[in-house]
Amino acid sequence: xxxxxxxxxxxxxxxxxxxxxxxxxxxxxxxxxxxxxxxxxxxxxxxxxxxxxxxxxxxxxxxxxxxxxxxxxxxxxxxxxxxxxxxxxxxxxxxxxxxxxxxxxxxxxxxxxxxxxxxxxxxxxxxxxxxxxxxxxxxxxxxxxxxxxxxxxxxxxxxxxxxxxxxxxxxxxxxxxxxxxxxxxxxxxxxxxxxxxxxxxxxxxxxxxxxxxxxxxxxxxxxxxxxxxxxxxxxxxxxxxxxxxxxxxxxxxxxxxxxxxxxxxxxxxxxxxxxxxxxxxxxxxxxxxxxxxxxxxxxxxxxxxxxxxxxxxxxxxxxxxxxxxxxxxxxxxxxxxxxxxxxxxxxxxxxxxxxxxxxxxxxxxxxxxxxxxxxxxxxxxxxxxxxxxxxxxxxxxxxxxxxxxxxxxxxxxxxxxxxxxxxxxxxxxxxxxxxxxxxxxxxxxxxxxxxxxxxxxxxxxxxxxxxxxxxxxxxxxxxxxxxxxxxxxxxxxxxxxxxxxxxx
Amino acid sequence: xxxxxxxxxxxxxxxxxxxxxxxxxxxxxxxxxxxxxxxxxxxxxxxxxxxxxxxxxxxxxxxxxxxxxxxxx
Numbered sequence: 068x069x070x071x072x073x074x075x076x077x078x079x080x081x082x083x084x085x086x087x088x089x090x091x092x093x094x095x096x097x098x099x100x101x102x103x104x105x106x107x108x109x110x111x112x113x114x115x116x117x118x119x120x121x122x123x124x125x126x127x128x129x130x131x132x133x134x135x136x137x138x139x140x141x142x143x144x145x146x147x148x149x150x151x152x153x154x155x156x157x158x159x160x161x162x163x164x165x166x167x168x169x170x171x172x173x174x175x176x177x178x179x180x181x182x183x184x185x186x187x188x189x190x191x192x193x194x195x196x197x198x199x200x201x202x203x204x205x206x207x208x209x210x211x212x213x214x215x216x217x218x219x220x221x222x223x224x225x226x227x228x229x230x231x232x233x234x235x236x237x238x239x240x241x242x243x244x245x246x247x248x249x250x251x252x253x254x255x256x257x258x259x260x261x262x263x264x265x266x267x268x269x270x271x272x273x274x275x276x277x278x279x280x281x282x283x284x285x286x287x288x289x290x291x292x293x294x295x296x297x298x299x300x301x302x303x304x305x306x307x308x309x310x311x312x313x314x315x316x317x318x319x320x321x322x323x324x325x326x327x328x329x330x331x332x333x334x335x336x337x338x339x340x341x342x343x344x345x346x347x348x349x350x351x352x353x354x355x356x357x358x359x360x361x362x363x364x365x366x367x368x369x370x371x372x373x374x375x376x377x378x379x380x381x382x383x384x385x386x387x388x389x390x391x392x393x394x395x396x397x398x399x400x401x402x403x404x405x406x407x408x409x410x411x412x413x414x415x416x417x418x419x420x421x422x423x424x425x426x427x428x429x430x431x432x433x434x435x436x437x438x439x440x441x442x443x444x445x446x447x448x449x450x451x452x453x454x455x456x457x458x459x460x461x462x463x464x465x466x467x468x469x470x471x472x473x474x475x476x477x478x479x480x481x482x483x484x485x486x487x488x489x490x491x492x493x494x495x496x497x498x499x500x501x502x503x504x505x506x507x508x509x510x511x512x513x514x515x516x517x518x519x520x521x522x523x524x525x526x527x528x529x530x531x532x533x534x535x536x537x538x539x540x541x542x543x544x545x546x547x548x549x550x551x552x553x554x555x556x557x558x559x560x561x562x563x564x565x566x567x568x569x570x571x
Numbered sequence: 572x573x574x575x576x577x578x579x580x581x582x583x584x585x586x587x588x589x590x591x592x593x594x595x596x597x598x599x600x601x602x603x604x605x606x607x608x609x610x611x612x613x614x615x616x617x618x619x620x621x622x623x624x625x626x627x628x629x630x631x632x633x634x635x636x637x638x639x640x641x642x643x644x
Contacts, residue, residue, distance in 0.1 A: 137608040141590070145611040149584050149618045156577065156625070160634060288602040299605035302595035311589060336634040340626045347619040351612055358608065 068221050070392075071233060073401025074214070074408060077268075078245045081261060081412070085249025088260050106332040108341040110263050115329050115342050116349045117262035117269075117413030119151065119320060121202070122209020123475035125273070125357055125410050129390070130383025131472040132361025136298030138305040139361070142313035144354040148347030150317035155343055158321040159330040161493045163339070165566065166331045173421075174327045174489075175429040181492045181566055182503040183558060188429050190504065194481075194511050195324050195425065196456065199418055201478040203460040206411045206418075208384065208474075210242045211235025211464065216388020217404045239464050242408065243457050246415045250423075251450055258416040259332060265409035270352055272406020275399060276391055277356035283394040284367055287359075295365035312534035315541050319482035321489055325414075325421035353410075360390055369393065383472065422456050423449030473527040476537075477518060484510040484540030491548050496567055502552030509547035513540045576629040580621045587614060 106114065131139040162177065171177045174195070175188040215232045223231035249261055284290035297303060301310065320326055333339060364386050367376040376393050377386055391403050427449040432440065440448065488506045491498035517536040521529035531539045557563075590610050598606040 137605050140608055141588070141611045145614050145618075146588060148615040149581070149588065152618070152622050153577070153581060156622075160631070164634065291599055291603050291605075296597050299597045299599070299607070300595050301593075301607055307589070307591055307594070314585070314588070340630075343622045343626055344619055347615050347622065351615040355608075355612060359604075362605070 069397035070217050070401035070404055071214075071221060073398065074405050077405035077408065078241065081245055081264075082248055084261055084264060085252040088249070089252035106259055106338065107334050108338045110259050111329070111333050111338045112342040112345055112349075113263035113266045114259040114332070114417070115155070115326065116346055117266040117410070118323075118325055118329055118417040119147075119346075119414070120266075120269070120350075120353055120410050121414035121475075122206050122213075122407075122411045123472065124353055125269070125407050126209035126213055126384060126387050127205070127472035127475055128354055128357040129361040129364070129387040130385075132298070132358045133364045133377065133386045134361075134383050134472075135304040136295075136300065136365075137358060137362055138301040138310065140354055140358045141301070142305060142310055143316060144350050144358075146314045147317040147320075148350050150314065151320050151350070152343045152346050154318065154321040155330070155339060155346070158489055158493065159326070160336060160339055162327060162489075163330045163333055163336065165493075169565070172328070172331065173425050173428050174322075174324050175425060177327075178488075178492060178503065179429075179433075181558075181562065182498075182500040183562055184500045184503070185433070187500070187503055187507070188433060190507055192425060192429055194485075194507065196422060198478055198481040199324065199422055200456070200460055200463065201474050203415060203418055203457070204463055205475045205478065206415045207239040207242065207460065207464045208235070210408055210411045211238045212382070212384040213388040213391075213404060213407050214238040216385045217392040217400055219389075219392055236465060239461060242412060242415070243461060246412050246419060247453065247457065250416050250419050250453070258420050259329075261416055262413040265413040266349075269406040269410040269413070270349070272403045272409070273353060273356045276395065276403040276406070277360065279395045279399050279403075280360055280363070280390055283370075284363060290363040290367065291359075293366035293368070294362045298362055298365050306533060308533040309530065309535060312538040315483050315535065315537040316476065316479045317483070318486040318541070319479040322482040322485045323421075324425060325417040328421050328424060329417060357387065361386060364390055367394075419453045419457065420449075423453040426452035473524055476535075477521075477524045480535070480537035480540055481510075481514045483537050484514055484544050486541060487545035487548050491552070492566075495552070496563055497552055497557055498548060499552040499555045499557060501555035502548045502550075505551035506544045506548035510540055510544035513543040577625055580625070584614070584618055584621060587617075590614075 128139055128144070165171065165177065169177075169180065171180070175191050178191060179185055179188045212235060215229065215235050215238070218231070218233045220231040222233065226232060226234055228234070250258060281287045281290050284293065291299075330339075364377045367390070368374060369376055377389055381389065387407070388404075391400050395403060427445050431448050432445065485507065488503060488510070491502070491506070514536075517529075517531065517539065518524060521536070529536065588611075590607065593607045593610055596606050600606055600609045604612070
């Protein structure tokens with residue numbers, strides 16, 4: 068009961084923040100979509116970091132650490148510390164400069180101009196939106212699982228079918244509505260502000276959860292001593308080839324449409340400096356407590372010294388919620404749950420805005436012409452499409468059985484597989500329109516074939532010749548881009564001048 | 572300058588990331604942190620330092636020009 072009340076108060080705070088940022092909203096689409104390119108270093112960093120840390124980072128990482136041990140940090144987090152910043156430096160900065168110079172608001176606008184093809188946008192749009200849907204699913208499912216785990220037994224008379232816990236469908240519905248409200252109130256500026264606030268909340272609350280749980284388990288040394296030693300090593304949990312090929316996953320940030328849009332909000336190139344340096348440290352601060360909680364969960368017992376905190380057969384998605392629910396006081400449990408919700412919502416908001424922006428700019432305005440709709444109508448169109456996608460995602464969540472981590476990996480694999488497209492677009496003058504089509508189709512086809520082979524993500528251990536599917540998708544995309552570009556007509560001199568005039 | 576620096580440290584750190592020499596070492600540092608996890612924490616800190624050096628000494632020239640053009644406009 069107390070936990071639920073604290074979460075409700077937190078959600079009300081977010082609604083107030085959304086209302087305040089709506090007072091600053093200038094009412095035009097440039098402000099709604101890229102905050103009039105006015106975001107400074109601190110908010111940019113908090114916003115980008117908050118966006119990349121979702122249920123995958125907290126709920127997923129704890130569950131995966133419980134399942135395969137500490138290798139979870141090395142395979143995703145420490146590689147991200149290096150590669151995310153590299154993507155911001157090698158992709159984000161040039162795109163910011165090109166976006167500012169040419170007035171781009173979305174990735175698709177950039178690709179259309181770079182590859183001189185209007186139809187490329189119609190091909191990319193469903194693929195990017197299709198890949199964002201599982202990302203949204205990860206967030207909503209994570210929120211539902213945590214709330215369910217933390218509130219177990221709190222409302223025995225109201226929620227009889229879930230053992231007194233708040234049912235996931237209700238949590239997911241409320242979270243969606245709160246995020247929709249503050250996004251609708253002020254667009255990407257509202258998302259940036261909310262992300263800044265929420266990033267602070269989830270870092271602090273993650274730390275509190277870590278201290279509380281370790282203290283309840285008799286201190287950090289006792290908790291680590293209790294853990295399954297087999298999970299304290301990589302051997303037996305992950306092969307070297309798997310570990311190596313996981314390094315492709317963080318490349319996904321180079322192709323996330325919501326991060327592209329976040330990058331465009333920057334006031335200046337210097338605004339990125341803090342992000343480049345602080346992002347790795349922030350990843351460590353967020354992930355390490357979750358990895359250790361997951362490790363401790365493998366051997367943690369209740370104060371009676373016998374009953375395991377996590378019963379055998381528990382879903383990895385539920386591990387963090389159960390550790391917090393069973394080992395923290397109700398107040399701490401509530402605060403930590405609010406922190407987890409913060410991490411989840413700070414990604415959902417940017418994804419919602421990106422989806423709405425792409426639909427309005429890349430499909431509707433592009434198809435009907437820039438003067439067909441007023442500024443107000445454009446914002447309304449974006450909001451309408453966001454509601455549709457959220458509704459579709461919500462329906463998926465009601466029947467989604469996969470683990471948050473596994474679903475997240477497939478989503479990231481799709482975006483990372485498209486990385487050669489953006490890299491070639493920025494750095495390779497010979498990358499052609501036909502090459503871009505081939506790269507997108509090659510990447511999408513290989514992703515779909517492998518996803519189907521993995522029983523649509525249900526087989527969490529699926530590998531291709533011992534490596535992660537993302538490596539195959541990435542290579543397929545790169546080969547298609549290079550081979551087809553070499554044998555097709557180069558872009559016009561005008562386009563090359565526009566994109567390669569300066570050294571980017 | 573900037574490209575060379577970034578590519579060099581990316582390659583070095585990428586190799587250091589593959590810590591196969593610790594793959595079956597279950598030693599607990601200070602009785603708390605498995606050595607494999609402690610190693611990757613240190614790796615993360617080194618990555619942040621490498622980016623700090625890049626930002627400080629190898630900031631791309633085209634961005635400086637871009638900023639100047641923006642200010643003139």
